[in-house]
Amino acid sequence: MDVLDLVAPVTSSKLKPRSEPWIDENIRSLRPFCRRVEFKWKKDRLQISFEILKDSLSKFQKAVRAAKSRYFAAIIDKNYHRPKTLFTIFNTVVNPTVCEYPDASKTMFDDFLRYFINKISDIMLGISPPAFDSSISSAELNQFEPISFIYLQEIVCQLKPSGSSIDAIPPHFFKQVFDALGPYFVTMINRCLDTSIVPDVLKHNATVYPLLKRPNLDPSVLANYRPISNLSFISKILEKVVLQQLQSFLDENKIFEIFQSGFRKHHSTETTLLKVLNDILLTGDSGHLEHCVGIKGSALEWFNSYLSNRSFRVNIGEHSSEVASLSCGVPQGSILAPILFSLYMLPLGSIFRKHGLSSHCYADDTKIYLPLKQSSNGLEALMFSLSDVKA
Structure with a gap:
């Protein structure tokens, strides 16, 4: 830090x-004109000055509405094929973010910390230990490959x-000086992949x-808040290196659930809707990573290191809480x-298919559908499949 x-x-x-x-040049020119007219009316209080003020304010507001409409129309036209971007735009307009906190205090930090920890603990108490899946992957990912400077440069x-x-x-500054710092980070990341140890600092x-x-x-109710987590840029670089190698392994060996959309390239909301519609028309971790996915050896040890001994703190403004451990x-x-969550959800598809049900997942949303006929036992199959999911 002294050198920096x-x-x-x-x-x-x-x-x-x-x-x-x-805001364009036309709006910038109308705004000071409105202020001058307002100042004149406040000074002389004449009716004619008041009428001029109303007219100028009306023109200014119309100009703002027109400019705002043109701005968002241009963004929508440019991103019509990007649902994620469009959703963000609409959400920004309809639900503008207003972050208001009660008066910051040490007690409030601790309350948030306990609330977020207890929320996860309560969920975990209602989940039974996962049953062992007997399916074994023939493909294996035993270790991660070392990377080069050019490879890491592209990722950054x-x-x-x-x-x-x-x-x-x-x-921003790290990306600008990466040519000078890059070789040191290549060595650090390769060392991390080789030893299967993720540094505690990350x-x-x-x-x-x-x-x-x-x-x-109500900003005073803790349940009305959602936790937004920020991680260091260096840790994201390491994760991106691992993600690309893991993604290639899963794609080449067709390990992904075939009816899983979301968190995957070329598997969007559109593909989910088309698949479900097509099916409707036609019909009128306890050894999980190692056995089902095929991650073994030093690669599995790396994930064990990555997921263990993690911690977080709650930050509000310039104040932070004490550090707390993440247990799961x-x-x-x-x-x-996202990709680890998709792997966690892998057994769902086989459970539904075992009972003759059709399903499709988008991110964490799962749809189960089946034809209801007088001669079928669809509801019985549905109940059995849900029992297997809970088991």
């Missing part, structure tokens, strides 16, 4: 309020510059920000979380 302070010392600057992206260029408040080097960096689920909810699950906001 010499090369790139920390400086303070006053942040200017960011103007809305749809593709990653969004988002990180955590504890990042020693801001992601596992003790989760910063959780409570975010109000909807603007109209994958790190929220991590690059590996």
Whole structure:
């Protein structure tokens, strides 16, 4: 850090309020005119001045509405084939984020910390230990391959510059100086993959920000918040390296559930709807990673290291809570979380098929459907399959 302070010392600057992206030159010229007219009316209080003020305000508001409409129409036209981007746009307009907290205090930090921990603990208490799946994968991923500087450079260029408040080097700056720092990180990542050990410093960096689920909810009720986790940029680089090798292994050996959409390339909401509609028309971890997926050896040891001994803290503004341990699950906001969740859900498909049911999953949403005929035992099969899921 001393060397970094010499090369790139920390400086303070006053942040200017960011103007809305749809504000153009016409709006910028109308705004000061409205202020001058308002000042004149406040000074002379004449009716004619008041009428001019109303007219100028009306023109300004119409210009803002028109510019805003043009801005969002252009974004929608540009991203019509990207459902995720469109959803984000609509959600931003309909439900603007307003993050309001009660008065920050040490008690509030601890309350949030206990609430998030207890919420997961309560869910885990209602889940039975998973039954052993007898299916064994013929393919095996025993170890991760070492990477080169060029390979890592491509990954860093593709990653969004988002990180955590504890990042020693801001992601934007890290990407700019990667040519100088890259060789050291190549050595570090290859060492991590070879020894199957994820450094503790990369596992003790989760910063959780409570975010109000909807603007109209009571900010004093903890259940009205959802935890948003930020991880360090360096840990995301390591995860991206592992993700690409794991993704290639799963795709080449066709290990993914064939009716799983979401969290997968070329498997979107559209593919889910088409598959379900087509089926309707036609019809009128306890050894899980090792046995079902084929991850073994040092690769399995790496995941054990990655998922164990993790911790997080709650952050509100400039204040943080004490550090607490994560006893289960994958790190929220991590690059590996979606694909690990998909692997966790793998047994569902075989359970439904065993009972003759059709199903399709999108992310964490599972649909089960079957034709109801007088001669069929569809409801009985449905009940048996649900019992197997709970078992």
